[in-house]
Amino acid sequence: MSIKSLQRTTLRDQCLDGLRSAITSGQLPAGHHLVETDLSAAFGVSRGTLREAMRRLEQEGLLVAGPRGQLRVREINEGEIGHLYQVRAALEVLAARSLCLHDDFTARMETLRECLQRLHEVQGDLGEQIEADLTFHRTLCELSGNPVLLSSWLALEGPIRITIMHAGLERALHNMSADRHDNLLDVIAQRDPAHIERVLVEHMDEAAQRLMRAMEAQCAG
Amino acid sequence: MSIKSLQRTTLRDQCLDGLRSAITSGQLPAGHHLVETDLSAAFGVSRGTLREAMRRLEQEGLLVAGPRGQLRVREINEGEIGHLYQVRAALEVLAARSLCLHDDFTARMETLRECLQRLHEVQGDLGEQIEADLTFHRTLCELSGNPVLLSSWLALEGPIRITIMHAGLERALHNMSADRHDNLLDVIAQRDPAHIERVLVEHMDEAAQRLMRAMEAQCAG
DNA sequence: CAAAAGCCATTTGTTGACAGTCTACAATGG
DNA sequence: CCATTGTAGACTGTCAACAAATGGCTTTTG
Numbered sequence: 254m255s256i257k258s259l260q261r262t263t264l265r266d267q268c269l270d271g272l273r274s275a276i277t278s279g280q281l282p283a284g285h286h287l288v289e290t291d292l293s294a295a296f297g298v299s300r301g302t303l304r305e306a307m308r309r310l311e312q313e314g315l316l317v318a319g320p321r322g323q324l325r326v327r328e329i330n331e332g333e334i335g336h337l338y339q340v341r342a343a344l345e346v347l348a349a350r351s352l353c354l355h356d357d358f359t360a361r362m363e364t365l366r367e368c369l370q371r372l373h374e375v376q377g378d379l380g381e382q383i384e385a386d387l388t389f390h391r392t393l394c395e396l397s398g399n400p401v402l403l404s405s406w407l408a409l410e411g412p413i414r415i416t417i418m419h420a421g422l423e424r425a426l427h428n429m430s431a432d433r434h435d436n437l438l439d440v441i442a443q444r445d446p447a448h449i450e451r452v453l454v455e456h457m458d459e460a461a462q463r464l465m466r467a468m469e470a471q472c473a474g
Numbered sequence: 475m476s477i478k479s480l481q482r483t484t485l486r487d488q489c490l491d492g493l494r495s496a497i498t499s500g501q502l503p504a505g506h507h508l509v510e511t512d513l514s515a516a517f518g519v520s521r522g523t524l525r526e527a528m529r530r531l532e533q534e535g536l537l538v539a540g541p542r543g544q545l546r547v548r549e550i551n552e553g554e555i556g557h558l559y560q561v562r563a564a565l566e567v568l569a570a571r572s573l574c575l576h577d578d579f580t581a582r583m584e585t586l587r588e589c590l591q592r593l594h595e596v597q598g599d600l601g602e603q604i605e606a607d608l609t610f611h612r613t614l615c616e617l618s619g620n621p622v623l624l625s626s627w628l629a630l631e632g633p634i635r636i637t638i639m640h641a642g643l644e645r646a647l648h649n650m651s652a653d654r655h656d657n658l659l660d661v662i663a664q665r666d667p668a669h670i671e672r673v674l675v676e677h678m679d680e681a682a683q684r685l686m687r688a689m690e691a692q693c694a695g
Numbered sequence: 696c697a698a699a700a701g702c703c704a705t706t707t708g709t710t711g712a713c714a715g716t717c718t719a720c721a722a723t724g725g
Numbered sequence: 726c727c728a729t730t731g732t733a734g735a736c737t738g739t740c741a742a743c744a745a746a747t748g749g750c751t752t753t754t755g
Contacts, residue, residue, distance in 0.1 A: 309532075404535070405626055
C-alpha cells in the first residue's frame with residue numbers, strides 16, 4: 254500500500270456539492286422552500302455548517318431569499334431565459350474568439366472535438382446528454398484561457414441547469430443534439446470572428462426560444 | 475413624520491457591506507490574511523455570523539481561500555487584468571446593444587447622460603471619480619434591462635475595484651476621465667452595433683493596458 | 696357570529712464553546 | 726552541533742443552545 258496525501262474535504266463543501274446536485278437534478282424542485290433544520294438533519298451536520306453552504310448557493314443563483322431570510326430554490330421565468338442565454342452567448346462568443354487567437358489553436362480544437370465525440374456517443378441518454386452538452390460549452394470557455402470568462406460562465410451554469418430541468422428534460426433535448434454542435438465546431442474551426450458571433454448567437458437564441466416554448470407548455474399542461 | 479417600513483438588516487449583511495467596503499477602499503490591502511476571531515471582535519459579532527459574510531465575499535471574488543481555509547484579500551496580477559477587462563467589455567457591449575433595441579431608447583440615454591454629468595462634476599476628486607465612473611458603467615448594464623447581465627457585471631465589480639486600488643488611484647485616474655466617456659456616450663447614441671463594439675472594446679483595452687502598466691510600475695517601485 | 700387578543704409551533708438570527716490541525720519554537724539526545 | 730521530538734499558541738471547523746420574529750390556531754369578548 255502506497256502512502257499518498259489524503260483528501261480532506263470539509264463538511265461544508267460536501268453539503269455544497271450535495272445541495273447543488275440535489276437542486277440541479279430536480280430532486281429539490283424550483284420554488285421549494287429549504288428548511289435549515291430539516292436539511293442539516295438530513296445531511297447530519299449542524300445548522301451553522303449548512304448555512305455557510307447555503308450562502309454560497311444563494312450567490313450562485315440557485316437559491317433566492319424570501320422574506321425573513323427563507324431560502325427557496327430559484328424559479329426561472331420565461332423572460333429570464335432570454336436574458337440568461339443572451340449573456341451566455343456573449344461569453345461564449347468571446348471564448349471562441351479568444352480560442353482562435355491562441356498559437357496552439359489546433360491542439361485546443363482537438364480537445365473540443367473530443368467533447369463533441371462524447372456528445373455523439375451519449376446520444377439517447379437524457380442525463381448524460383445534458384452533461385455532455387454543458388461540458389462542451391464549459392470546455393470552450395476553459396480553452397479560451399481566460400479564467401475570468403470561465404468563472405462568469407460557471408455563474409450561469411446553475412440557472413441554466415434549473416431552466417433545463419424546469420422546462421422538462423425531453424423538451425430541452427433537441428438543443429443538445431450532436432448535429433447542432435457539429436455545425437458549431439465547424440464554424441469555430443474557420444476562425445472567422447464575425448461568422449462565429451453570428452452562428453453562436455443564433456445557436457443560443459434558438460435554444461432559448463425552444464426552452465421558452467417548452468416552459469410555456471409545461472405551465473399550461 | 476411619515477411611517478415607512480423600517481429596514482431591518484441582519485448583522486450578517488452589515489458585516490458583508492462593511493467588509494466589502496473595507497476591501498474595495500484598500501483599508502484591507504490585497505493579500506492580507508483575514509483572521510476570523512479578530513474581525514468578529516472588530517465588528518462585535520460572533521464568528522458564525524461573520525463566516526457567512528465571508529463565504530459570500532469569497533464567491534464574489536474579493537477573498538480567496540488558502541490552505542486550511544484561511545481567507546486572504548484577493549490579489550490581482552497583470553495577466554488577470556486583461557482577462558477581467560475583456561469579459562467586462564463583452565458584457566458592456568451586450569448592454570449597449572440591448573439598450574439600443576429598447577423603445578424608450580432616448581429616455582434611457584437621458585439617465586446615462588446624467589451619470590456622465592456627474593462624472594464631469596466630480597472631476598478632480600479621486601474617490602468620487604471612481605464611484606462616478608463605475609456608476610456610469612453599472613448604469614449602462616442596468617439600462618440594458620437584462621438582470622442576468624447586470625449581475626454578471628456586478629460579479630466583476632469587486633475584482634475591478636481591487637485592481638484599481640492595487641494599481642494606485644492616481645494612475646487609474648486617466649481611465650475615468652469625463653472626455654473618454656463623452657466619446658462613449660456619443661457612439662452609443664448612434665445606435666450602430668458594430669461601431670459600439672469597436673469603441674467599447676477599445677475603451678476597455680486601453681484601460682486595461684494602462685492599469686497593467688501602472689501595476690508594473692507599482693511593483694517595481 | 697365576528698373581531699380581537701393571546702398562545703403555540705415553526706423557522707431563522709446569533710452566540711459561545713469545544714475540538715482538530717498547523718506553525719514555530721524550545722527541549723532533548725546522539 | 727544537528728536531528729528529532731515534544732509543546733504551546735493561533736486559527737479554523739463544527740456544534741448545540743438561546744433569542745427573536747412570524748403565522749396560524751384557539752379562546753375570549755362584545
